[in-house]
Amino acid sequence: MPGAMVGDHLPGRTVLGCNNVIGHHAVIGVKCQDLKYKPGDECFLHIGDNNEIREHTSIHRSSKSSDKTVIGDCNLIMGSCHIAHDCNIGNNNIFANNTLLAGHVVVEDYTHTAGAIVVHQFCHIGSFSFVGGGSVVSQDVPKYTMVVGERAELRGLNLEGLRRNGFTATEIKSLRTAYRKIFMPVDSNSTSFEERITKVEEDKELGKITAVCSMIQSLRDSFAQNRRGICKFRYFSGS
Incomplete structure (x- = not known):
């Protein structure tokens, strides 16, 4: 879409699969925001197929040549989301507006976040889980569960x-x-x-x-x- 930027003049590469939509003014595959990144190092971003990445979203390349940021297939990433360096995102996830993932976060498959949530670096979000709106996730979310809160707490299973x-x-x-x-x-x-x-x-x-x-x-x-x-x-x- 107009205003979107894909890739950057960095060593390494950004790879996109088929049938992806990149929204207005999204910034995909640029330098990470990690002070440990050394200029000149190769860095990578791999995006699969059939993803819809909406307006003003930012997705960064990895922080080192031995790792890569990965987005799987069939994900809906709504407006103004941020996926930082070295994250690993699975398939069929829905990230509502302003979902912010710090570096090295792992999100499995079929997860759903509500709006304006923050995930601490190195956390894991299990498959079929739900993160309530406005939550700050600083520890792992187990599979099939639902969390919510300023410091996210388990509130049961994601029954729906x-x-x-x-x-x-x-x-x-x-x-x-x-x-x-x-x-x-x-x-x-x-x-x-x-x-x-x-x-x-x-x-x-x-x-x-x-x-x-x-x-x-x-x-x-x-x-x-x-x-x-x-x-x-x-x-x-x-x-």
Whole structure:
């Protein structure tokens, strides 16, 4: 569209796939805003197919030659969004206006952000999750969950997103049961967070549900070395 700029006079390259729309005055594939970048280093941006990148969005190349900023396929990136250096964005995501991602953020698939959200560097946003408007995300968002808040907190499962994306009633019921066992124990002092995760893993019924296993793995991955842990959550008792 008029006013858009794609690529920059830098070593390295910006690669776009097929059927992408670049909106008015968007700036795609320019120098990153990382002071560690050394002039003359190669830097890269790879964008897949069928993405709609709306007006005034900025997407930066990587900060070093050993990495690259990646945007997958079929993403809707609305106006005035920012995707910083070395981010890795999957497929079929929807970023509402003014979604701002710092460097090295990983967003999986089928996520949805509301407007004016900020994501801290190195955070991971799990598949089929939802980030509420105005949220500041400073830790990982597990798969299938919903977070919101000035310092984003877990507020349950992204039930509407799961239904829209074809999850069965059995899968959703199992995810709700697993979520309650992990995040809404009757007595939070009786067992540790790790013990509750293990108990769900070992459950004869829940342990057979692929979606539950995927959520558990997402939680465990967030506590791996050099990861930021998951967003805070409140203990609620009851149904």
